Amino acid sequence: MAYQYDLFVIGAGSGGVRASRVAASKGYKVAVAEGSALGGTCVNIGCVPKKLFVYASEYGHGFGEAAGFGWTNEGTKFDWSVLRDNKTKEIERLNGIYGNMLGNAGVEVISGFASFVDAHTVMVNGKTYTAERILIAVGAKPFIPEFQGSDLVVSSNEMFYLDSLPSKALVVGGGYIAVEFAGILNGLSVDTSLAYRGDQLLRGFDEDVRAFASEEYKKSGIDVRLNTGVDRIELVDPEDQASERMVHFKDGTSERFGLILYATGRVPNVGSLELDKAGVEFGKNGAVKIDKNFKTTADSVFALGDVTDNIQLTPVAIKEAMALIDYWFDGKEVDFDYDNIPTAVFSQPAIGTVGLSEQEAEARGIDFRVYQTDFRAMKHTLSGATSRTLMKMLVNNADEKVIGAHMVGDYSGEIIQGLGIALKAGATKADFDATVGVHPTSAEEFVTFSAGALKERK
């Protein structure tokens, strides 16, 4: 049967743009449907605007720290609307670039939300389109639990377009988005509390990293409240939707906040797709089920990125798209390596991590040793800040390979990228030791770990 397209992609985000652009450049007739702005979560309401906000908030600490270096800065002021609107202009510029990129590659961009008619047909704005293959790349959306007053909170989506900044905010959650936005708000002089229901922030990260980061967040001015749950939320003035919110915590205390951000996870964005019409099965939270070649339970339908609820990172969605292209065009079975994916949390201080945590290495029964240090970075000898940097490295005793590297401190995100290459290449502790350091940096600690830094493990 003849189809209108070789490939129809649903969602022009990190994975969808890459898959459609490369497939078109290799000769496929491709269309992509996008219901919102081109570029998806990362470009519009994720990585990019978030990082711009992080830069903005770092100045909040920077002006104070500059005094120790001789600067006087009187009368510094922050105007939220300037940051928000300059950010939006930049994002609109990127939307245009994405449009051009897709157009130049010959991809037809269809504006609107798509849903399935069958395993080879989708509908957008009442019009049907047929394709030999369909790729689901619709990403994820914020999950906010339902409780009394849950309509009075915002998700990360709204944080990028707030009319004004509150003087006092509560962030609920303990993952990437919670700690990143707590840092942003705190740096922008908002009195910020971070409430997490568990014992420690950042579940899944190395335990030393979690504890160290948590302490550093406190030092930076965030009111970190662990084992803290919200019972219900009310408007302080029930007649005024814009009034402050009264948060009643589970321990019986109550407190007013101007803004409450819920960063309590993200779930696959499959609500509008009508997956059952295509015979596409999904599991927990709507995660589309795929095999190792990204094929769903329908032979003509594939899925990748956040909608599969695996590792929710932009470079992962992009690499998955490239692996799928290799499978389609070169018949290469996908063998995606989900180990050793470097990642950074752009909190303040930032966290960089690649490979195994100490707890993961233990759980895998590996015989390993740990080098660990924490120190005051040179900048802070004059800045007056009390913040410290943590570095940690795990080495497999069996083959001497470095199996994990972790850092909490300035530039962690930048530093961990290079270490990601080293781990991917199978570098040993001896390779690290043989590498000449870059002086004076924090990063050089990773090539100078000596026996003195061996951690005594229980």
Ligand SMILES: Cc1cc2nc3c(=O)[nH]c(=O)nc-3n(C[C@H](O)[C@H](O)[C@H](O)COP(=O)(O)OP(=O)(O)OC[C@H]3O[C@@H](n4cnc5c(N)ncnc54)[C@H](O)[C@@H]3O)c2cc1C
């Ligand atoms: C606040 C925040 C900060 C983040 N920061 C980082 C970071 O610093 N680094 C990092 O690596 N990752 C970060 N992420 C995660 C990253 O954004 C995602 O992992 C990535 O965007 C996933 O790509 P994707 O292609 O799966 O989906 P998305 O980029 O989400 O794209 C999906 C697209 O599909 C569209 N869509 C949905 N349904 C339909 C439909 N029915 N029809 C047509 N279109 C549809 C959506 O509008 C969207 O544009 C962040 C996420 C958030 C929320």
Ligand SMILES: NC(=O)c1ccc[n+]([C@@H]2O[C@H](COP(=O)([O-])OP(=O)(O)OC[C@H]3O[C@@H](n4cnc5c(N)ncnc54)[C@H](O)[C@@H]3O)[C@@H](O)[C@H]2O)c1
């Ligand atoms: N720098 C980055 O690369 C970056 C930045 C932001 C987001 N992301 C990606 O986006 C994903 C989603 O981020 P996220 O922070 O929303 O999710 P997350 O899964 O990292 O964290 C969710 C947090 O909410 C808590 N939570 C869940 N349900 C709750 C409830 N009912 N009540 C109270 N707390 C609850 C969880 O315990 C957890 O701490 C991340 O896992 C990450 O992959 C990456």
